[in-house]
Amino acid sequence: MARIEFRNLGHAYGPNPASLQDYALQPMNMVWEDGGAYALLGPSGCGKSTLLNIISGLLVPSEGQVLFDGKDMTQMPTRERNIAQVFQFPVLYDTMSVFDNLAFPLRNRKVAESEVRARVHEIAEILELTRDLKQRASGLSADAKQKISLGRGLVRKDVAAILFDEPLTVIDPHMKWQLRQKLKQIHHQLKLTLIYVTHDQVEALTFADEVVVMTNGKVVQQGKPEALFVRPDHTFVGYFIGSPGMNFYPLQIDGDAVVIGQQRVGVDASQLQALKNASGELKLGIRPEFVELAAAGAPGAVSANVVQVQHLGTSQLLTAEFGGQIVKARLDASVKLDGGQQWLRLAKAETIFFSNDERIGR
């Protein structure tokens, strides 16, 4: 397995990019440690496949370098990179047995048959395919076929990394959860460098040690799932992660207060100073989980008109309006809410400020 490093790596499909917007992948530096589990998360068109194809060697970047364990691989053809890849749809030989499908990548590399048997059984056991080993792949369900594809990706020990490109697309929803857990277990057991591409935050956050969030060709944050939730570096991370995402408000500073619409909200002195020092378009962000109920007229609280209350089992989602802005608050299910007016407080410690969409104080 390898440590993967990107140095000033960027890619534009057209010639001579004149601005950052011309890049499918904006120039960046990043390191993925040997044996780490990483997810590349972002909406369609953000540049995930471009980065994945650069790693696998299907695409030579227009600038910068990719290094595996310090060795420059940028111009190296795919077959010399020693990367295993699992795609959205099953890639296997229908006429072969499950065993032979799993054994194929090893036999192809002339691995001794005794080792092939041991490794195939190990992987089949983890993926719960042992009972199916003698079956022909053609008779199996789409779920089972994709499990074999995962197994084929995982079976070799000598690969630099395993790339998963939206591998659970064809998997039944109730099995997705189970397979994500399996992949996590495999990662702990086999200590592989795994790179998992997805547009689904739940898949990324449950699978990966570190998540790389991309939008519009830009890596906006690499971090642990908790960090992405609690301290998003960019408004896109706040918006894209969480369900629902962060509340955002354009703000003005008036003396010692922050004003949203017509309402003054409470902030710490240090936050206020950082805001006064910042330039550009300022925004306040707060997760619905950190919006609290407050007593009428409490200092720093805002008065909001209730628009909707959704009951979600253990919690309820309040949607309200204040100063022309919508606020969403996730509250305990036991809290009694009347329609009409509600006083809310944006928890100071969990409030994040952004300047031109980047977190202030990074």
Ligand SMILES: Nc1ncnc2c1ncn2[C@@H]1O[C@H](COP(=O)(O)OP(=O)(O)OP(=O)(O)O)[C@@H](O)[C@H]1O
């Ligand atoms: N061969 C190409 N030629 C020109 N532009 C391309 C090419 N491939 C991708 N692009 C553009 O580069 C940008 C990034 O695309 P990319 O496929 O990397 O995104 P993605 O996040 O993988 O999206 P998806 O999840 O839909 O595959 C998009 O604007 C896309 O239109």
